Structure formats: structure tokens, C-alpha cells
Amino acid sequence: MAKSMIKGEKIKLEDLRTGNRFEVGLSCRLGGAAPDISCFGVDNNGKLSDDRYFIFYNQRSSPEGAIVAKGSGESHDETFTVDLDKLPKSIVRLVFVVTLESGSTFAQLSSGTFELLSSGGSTASYQFTGADFSNEKAVIIAEIYLKTVWRLSAVGQGFNGGLSALLKHFGGEEISPASPAPTPSAPPPVPPSAPPEAKVRLSKVRLEKQGATHKVSLAKGAGSQVFHINLQWDEPSGGPKQGGSLFGKIFGGGGSADLDLGCMWRDRHGNKGVVQPLGCNFGSKSVTPYIFLDKDDRTGAAADGENMYIYRPDEMQLVMIFAMIYQGAANFSQVNARLIISDGRGGEIVIPLNAPDPKSAFCAVATIANDGQAIQFQKEERYFSNHKDCDEYYGFGFNWVKGKK
Numbered sequence: 001m002a003k004s005m006i007k008g009e010k011i012k013l014e015d016l017r018t019g020n021r022f023e024v025g026l027s028c029r030l031g032g033a034a035p036d037i038s039c040f041g042v043d044n045n046g047k048l049s050d051d052r053y054f055i056f057y058n059q060r061s062s063p064e065g066a067i068v069a070k071g072s073g074e075s076h077d078e079t080f081t082v083d084l085d086k087l088p089k090s091i092v093r094l095v096f097v098v099t100l101e102s103g104s105t106f107a108q109l110s111s112g113t114f115e116l117l118s119s120g121g122s123t124a125s126y127q128f129t130g131a132d133f134s135n136e137k138a139v140i141i142a143e144i145y146l147k148t149v150w151r152l153s154a155v156g157q158g159f160n161g162g163l164s165a166l167l168k169h170f171g172g173e174e175i176s177p178a179s180p181a182p183t184p185s186a187p188p189p190v191p192p193s194a195p196p197e198a199k200v201r202l203s204k205v206r207l208e209k210q211g212a213t214h215k216v217s218l219a220k221g222a223g224s225q226v227f228h229i230n231l232q233w234d235e236p237s238g239g240p241k242q243g244g245s246l247f248g249k250i251f252g253g254g255g256s257a258d259l260d261l262g263c264m265w266r267d268r269h270g271n272k273g274v275v276q277p278l279g280c281n282f283g284s285k286s287v288t289p290y291i292f293l294d295k296d297d298r299t300g301a302a303a304d305g306e307n308m309y310i311y312r313p314d315e316m317q318l319v320m321i322f323a324m325i326y327q328g329a330a331n332f333s334q335v336n337a338r339l340i341i342s343d344g345r346g347g348e349i350v351i352p353l354n355a356p357d358p359k360s361a362f363c364a365v366a367t368i369a370n371d372g373q374a375i376q377f378q379k380e381e382r383y384f385s386n387h388k389d390c391d392e393y394y395g396f397g398f399n400w401v402k403g404k405k
Helices: 162-169 389-394
Strands: 004-007 010-012 021-029 036-042 067-071 080-084 094-101 111-118 122-128 138-147 150-161 204-206 213-217 227-232 258-267 272-275 291-293 307-310 315-325 338-342 348-351 362-370 374-384
Touching: 004 374, 021 036, 021 389, 036 067, 036 162, 080 138, 094 162, 094 338, 111 138, 111 150, 111 315, 122 138, 122 150, 138 162, 150 227, 162 258, 227 258, 258 307, 272 291, 307 315, 338 362, 348 374
Parallel strands: 004 122, 204 348
Antiparallel strands: 010 150, 021 080, 021 111, 036 094, 067 080, 094 138, 111 122, 138 150, 213 374, 227 307, 227 338, 258 272, 258 315, 291 307, 315 362, 338 348, 362 374
16 A cells, blocks of 8 residues: 655655656646746755756756656656666665646645555655645655655755746756857867756747747757647536537537647648647648547546657648547536647747637647748637638638537
């Protein structure tokens, strides 16, 4: 049976019989807020003396793989694999933290769970809620630290600052991607024994307002990298349910919300098409359109929602990403939908659907445009009655018929 811990409690790992290789799982339920879950590997002075041991959304593994962020799964928002035997002797404390972006605090937390997992399942857990916090935007949830032997501590300590504030607390240095450090004309030689310099880049971009944009230069290789587009949503918050038809026929019945992710695309050669679950048009990884939809999550039960990948953005002229409610909710105000675009190199663009139209269940979420010099991502969040009305606005020129899945 797993050991249930309370705030401030400490226990030796040997008493939990986990060994030195295990997993850590963290989950938080915060309504519309999307938490960032990270791990700081710090030294005897409690400082991040080596930035390579800050494991977060922009750096998923330590150099030797002692700490690896695996991503979300069925039970956790983030899971880390930990191998204490691989850690350098300078790292004596692993600090697991959850941080929020502006506009949310941990007082809104409905539930949270930290679990230490071994091959036999959970060996220790720590439960926390919003009642434990007030206006904090960052919380140290737990620590695994070396004091003669390795131990686990349930911390639950809050900070009013976010991820950047925690980074400063641990002595790290943040560099803005838009403001690279100047390069000296004659840099001094680096001794062979010195570890490579690795400054932390917190490159998450959030497009809150309609028309907000973010560009990635094609000169930096954006044409050959894969863009991962992820649609996530919550269970409906109430109201009438929407049933399954192309144009949103309303009928009674419960169940989870079924949202579909899709796109209308036009490439630089004049070809065009649609990728979506309706009609089983899942696209292709290796031939035109070089856009692939991985699955149709009909229940919202999949932890990672629905995922689309653009494998050759340099071949695209315009991609319009859309989301539609197939059934289970009347409009987007009930499901807290958000689109997350990852560039494969640690950068992330978050597009929340924060201005829903209560009369519409079809949303043009974002456009991805290639002007030959850069890939531009733009938040659209425009609501339409159906595919046809949306197509008329963006001018792709398709012939639409009713469909089902």
C-alpha cells in the first residue's frame, strides 16, 4: 500500500523500497489554467549551479538522462523518470515544482497529486488542494534530497512569482530568446574540463487576443522541423448537449464532449485539401499534404487530446487550424478548449479559446502562413456555423457535403 504523506513529512527512500530508479508523477486540476511542471536539480547550497539540470518544457532531459520529463499520460500531467545513480555528485536535491502563468493562482486548485512510482505502482503520494494556498503562482510540491541517504519530503511551499521567479530563487539565469547575449570579438578559451555553458530559455508564447502573432524565421531551419499541434479540452461545464452531425444538430443525451481537430490547407504549388476525422481524412506524413492527424479522441479521455503534425511547413502557403464540437456540448464556453503548438525545439505557442460564441460550435482557431521568409502563427478564434461558412471567409473554395464519422 502506498504511503500517504502530509505537508512537511519526510521519509527515507529505502523505507519505500523504490531503489534508486523510479518515476515521479504530478497532476494538477486548475480549471482553465495550464500548469507548468518542472524539476530543479540543485547543489549543496540549494542553487542551480548547472542549468542543464533544470528540466522543464524547453529542456526535457539532463545530459546523462538521470532526470527525464516524459510528458503527460493517463494518470499524470507530467511524469519524470529518475535514476539517482546517474546523477553527478554535485546534484544532491531534486525539487519538483508547479507554476502558473499570469491570471491564475493556486487558490483555484481543485486537486493535486504527487506520486513516487516504482515498478510495483505507487509507493508514496502527497495530496494538495487550493485550500493550502492563496495568491501563489508557483509551488514547490516535493523534494528528493540526499542527507546521508536519499529521502523524500512533501513540501507544499508557495511563491507569489511564477517560473522565472523560481529560477531566480535557485540562482539560475534566464535569457530572452528575443534578446541574445552579445558575442565578444575574442572570447577567452574554455578549459577542457569546464561543462558547456547552457543558459535557460523560457520560450513559451501565449497568444491571448485575436490577431496576435508569433513568427519563426525560415533561416533558422523552420521549414524542415515538425510542428506539433495539440487540441485539449475539459469536461463540459453544463448546459445542453450537442449531437453528432456535420452542422451540429442538437439532441438530448449525456456523455463526454467530442471535439475534432482539423485544418484546411493550401500549399505553394496550388494544391489544397482538408485534414479532419470526418470522412477519415487523416492526411499523410510522407507525401502531400505532409500533415497528419494521429487519432480521433471521441471522448476526451485521451490525456493528450488530439494531435496534428505538419512535417513540411516550407511546402505550405496557408494552413487554417479549426476545432469543432461534434457532440457532448453546445458551444466552446463549456469545454475550456486550448490549442498548443510545439516547434520540436522547446518552443511552445499556447492559444486559449477565451472568447467563445455561445451560438457556435465551429471555430477557426489559428492560421499558419509561409511568406517565404518566416512561418507566422496567428490567433484567429473566429466562430462559424459550419465548415462551409468558414471556408467562404478564408477563401479555400471547397465543395461541402454532409458527413459523419
